[in-house]
Amino acid sequence: MDADQREAYVEDVLSLVESIPPGRVMAYGQIAECLERGGPRQVGAVMATYGSGVPWWRVVRADGTLPDCHQRGALEHYRVESTPLRGAAAGESGSTRVDMARAAWQPVTGTPGRP
DNA sequence: CTCTTGACGCCGG
DNA sequence: TCCGGCGCCAAGA
Numbered sequence: 001m002d003a004d005q006r007e008a009y010v011e012d013v014l015s016l017v018e019s020i021p022p023g024r025v026m027a028y029g030q031i032a033e034c035l036e037r038g039g040p041r042q043v044g045a046v047m048a049t050y051g052s053g054v055p056w057w058r059v060v061r062a063d064g065t066l067p068d069c070h071q072r073g074a075l076e077h078y079r080v081e082s083t084p085l086r087g088a089a090a091g092e093s094g095s096t097r098v099d100m101a102r103a104a105w106q107p108v109t110g111t112p113g114r115p
Numbered sequence: 116c117t118c119t120t121g122a123c124g125c126c127g128g
Numbered sequence: 129t130c131c132g133g134c135g136c137c138a139a140g141a
Contacts, residue, residue: 001138038137039137039138040136040137041137042136042138042139045137045138045139093129094129
């Protein structure tokens with residue numbers, strides 16, 4: 001990958017992350033799939049480097065679990081944005097995680113699941 | 116040019 | 129439901 005391509009990829013990733021509305025989240029693999037470029041790890045690498053300027057807490061793992069580094073700050077944002085949670089934070093049993101079934105967001109498609 | 120590493124994902128126990 | 133291992137893609141040393 002040339003520097004220009006990486007830069008473009010980074011721009012696309014950041015743009016997509018910023019397009020995620022409050023209360024919704026997107027998985028790394030989903031972002032990669034939507035961009036049809038690289039893979040989950042590449043998205044993670046981009047976020048680790050340039051994620052400081054975007055709502056990084058709206059980006060979670062496919063399972064809805066939060067990356068080890070983000071659990072602290074993300075929870076605060078989720079509480080403010082009313083993001084659907086599962087686990088201790090939601091009064092359920094288990095570790096705190098995002099309810100992907102309800103919080104998953106897809107651009108264009110809109111909101112697939114969400115009664 | 117090769118080896119290691121990483122904000123990941125999926126399958127099996 | 130929780131834990132561990134293997135696979136993927138690309139960048140950095």
